Amino acid sequence: MKRKVFFLSDSTGMTAENLGRSLLVQFPQIQFESVTKPFVDTPEKAQRIAAEINKEAHETAARPIVIDTIIDQEVSKVIEKSSCFYIDVFSTFLSPLEAELGVRSAHNVGHPAIFKEDSRTVDQAYMQRIDAVHFALANDDGMHLHRYAEADIILIGVSRTGKTPTSVYLGMQYGIKAANYPLIPDDLETRKLPAALADHQRKLFGLTIRAGRLSEIRHERKPNSHYANLRTCVDEIRQAETLYRQYRVPYIDTTQLSIEEIAARMLQRAGIERRVASL
Amino acid sequence: MKRKVFFLSDSTGMTAENLGRSLLVQFPQIQFESVTKPFVDTPEKAQRIAAEINKEAHETAARPIVIDTIIDQEVSKVIEKSSCFYIDVFSTFLSPLEAELGVRSAHNVGHPAIFKEDSRTVDQAYMQRIDAVHFALANDDGMHLHRYAEADIILIGVSRTGKTPTSVYLGMQYGIKAANYPLIPDDLETRKLPAALADHQRKLFGLTIRAGRLSEIRHERKPNSHYANLRTCVDEIRQAETLYRQYRVPYIDTTQLSIEEIAARMLQRAGIERRVASL
Missing domain, CATH: 3.40.50 (Rossmann fold)
Structure with missing residues (x-):
């Protein structure tokens, strides 16, 4: 019942x-x-x-x-x-x-305006959040590399590890400007940090995931593709994690986590404070 | 103290x-x-x-x-x-x-996995949210018009009324696929619904805002521009609201609302159910 x-x-x-x-x-x-x-x-x-x-x-x-x-x-x-x-x-x-x-x-x-501080604070928080969401969108998937200097954090990882939703959520919830950069097979094979990221190494945060889970997620998107093949996923993840360790990029396994949890753990690990005050 | x-x-x-x-x-x-x-x-x-x-x-x-x-x-x-x-x-x-x-x-x-239902439900909810966020990004600002058929809702409004963050939030929080289409001055002067939207009239939801507030927001982005001028804002908003009424598009004034409030009120008005079950 x-x-x-x-x-x-x-x-x-x-x-x-x-x-x-x-x-x-x-x-x-x-x-x-x-x-x-x-x-x-x-x-x-x-x-x-x-x-x-x-x-x-x-x-x-x-x-x-x-x-x-x-x-x-x-x-x-x-x-x-x-x-x-x-x-x-x-x-x-x-x-x-x-x-x-x-x-x-x-x-x-009476009936106070809950969730509202004085209107100036609210305005600033609103602007900050909107700006950060627009930033995440404009700096999604390695586009507009020139704005990395403005980023608070740059998420890296192979395709479908959760970079985009996490970037957007960081903007929406915390007002943090998060760019993201996909590690594609061409990047991984060089065993070096992509040139575009080299100047921003301290802002990098890696995402990883269990290969079986990644393969499932990719199959939803492109069934029976080489991209979704378990072997492909195993290789890409292994190469990405090697890269993270080689360049001392902190990283997080997203397999069991919700978007909210990925974002909160990432900020805690990276020691980044929210830009939008919670109170 | x-x-x-x-x-x-x-x-x-x-x-x-x-x-x-x-x-x-x-x-x-x-x-x-x-x-x-x-x-x-x-x-x-x-x-x-x-x-x-x-x-x-x-x-x-x-x-x-x-x-x-x-x-x-x-x-x-x-x-x-x-x-x-x-x-x-x-x-x-x-x-x-x-x-x-x-x-x-x-x-x-013991220590149950809070915020987690059985893993199958969680997986589905995760996929749904991720897909919806990607959808919002891919269908932001009038790009990829051909995917409007797939949208649950299409937000329309003049520049900087909150369309993009609201679309992304609808995906993130509710798993709802929200596209958005900016009403630019060229659209507004025709006094007709843009052709791309004509086939999807029932999915449309308008955003509006007080002109003074819009002008402030636009000044933050492009100080002292024609775009941010109060007169421009007054005209654009008046034309957009006329359009909403003419085509019976439901609309909402976002001036005093947070992104969360805009999204929740919109769904209530449009009678759209969340795609991701809250429990």
């Missing part, structure tokens, strides 16, 4: 989803089915969702789990009254925080 | 940051300074961070706020003993969830 889960938010729903996900994977015995409801910011919208929750509870005889990150108590109390197992994330932590900080939270006095 | 905040995680730290941020912006009277410590997955690493926390508490005479999303209690109890105001996110919610679900959480019995 599936247990229904509602992630509720007055913003994008990201916090409710991330937190809820981390909690619920702790119960692998149970199969959950989730739905995210973003921008629940009026009692009327909450009323419609409460009706959905009640319907689900009635039909399945198991009350849904609700992970609620709505700030406005007038809205969230509508949800609380529905037939659900209710986790009110903000209320749980705000009272103890108020006591610790010795001030009341804005929680009680 | 600044109050120090530690976001601790055994994974990327995203959940701790998002949740902590949402809580702390409720206290605009207080200035916080945050640091994120990802991959805290051994008691030894926790010990080093506990020492940092104690040092900070000692030097500033105000104990730091700690938002802890570490699953392994052996690790988190090291933090708990340090001189901090301690929010243990998982422990707070896991016990009530155990009672509701009638089973014990994996919390107590």
Whole structure:
């Protein structure tokens, strides 16, 4: 039997989803089915969702789990009254925080613009992120080599190790300018760092992956090609890793990692600070 | 006086940051300074961070706020003993969830691979996201028009309204294939939908922005250009919005929104479901 889960938010729903996900994977015995409801910011919208929750509870005889990150108590109390197992994330932590900080939270006095600092800071962060994403796109796959001087980090690796999504994610999430350069067989056979990278050795970060996994990924793209052949993958990866060690390029195995994990581990290893402040 | 905040995680730290941020912006009277410590997955690493926390508490005479999303209690109890105001996110919610679900959480019995479902699902989600990010890049700024048939959504708007980062984010976060097409002055003067878009009218979603803001953003890129001139921005936006209304293209004002908010609102309005399941 599936247990229904509602992630509720007055913003994008990201916090409710991330937190809820981390909690619920702790119960692998149970199969959950989730739905995210973003921008629940009026009692009327909450009323419609409460009706959905009640319907689900009635039909399945198991009350849904609700992970609620709505700030406005007038809205969230509508949800609380529905037939659900209710986790009110903000209320749980705000009272103890108020006591610790010795001030009341804005929680009680209105509807603050959450996730927003003063508009100047937000503007700068927005610009920085946008610029960094555009940078990742413009410096994807070895194009525009002349902008490497501007890069915070340059990802290298054989085709389909995750360079492009990681570069873009570094820009999007951290405001970091990440270029990337594909190590193609011609590069690898020279057993030398490609000339374009020689001046930027300290910015390099290598990606690697298990050959079997790479072969699978490449087969999805070009089935039964020489490119996807396991032997090809084994050779390319071995040559790339030899290169990394030879030039002391730090590298990371992406086989078991999500894009978020690759990016976070890379920054930690490279000692690079985020450009966009988290707070 | 600044109050120090530690976001601790055994994974990327995203959940701790998002949740902590949402809580702390409720206290605009207080200035916080945050640091994120990802991959805290051994008691030894926790010990080093506990020492940092104690040092900070000692030097500033105000104990730091700690938002802890570490699953392994052996690790988190090291933090708990340090001189901090301690929010243990998982422990707070896991016990009530155990009672509701009638089973014990994996919390107590080891160290599960959080954020991972079974490996097949993860693989598929990874592929889907990677493909969608590559799609966004390949279909950025009106290139490769022939792949519009494959797109889930096509973003249109004048230069610098946020099309590119939003397209990439839709791929990254939701696995949705988003193309984008810039409305350049030549397009706008015809007062018609560009020919390349005519066959895909139902997939279109417009972006708009306040002219003053657009002018600021464009000045950052090309200072004192005709392109950045306020008058130019006013005209382009007016023409674009007229076009949206004429062809009944849904559109969104991005002036006050983060990339995450633009993406989430867009999907809600367009009724598009995420391709990558959140749970």
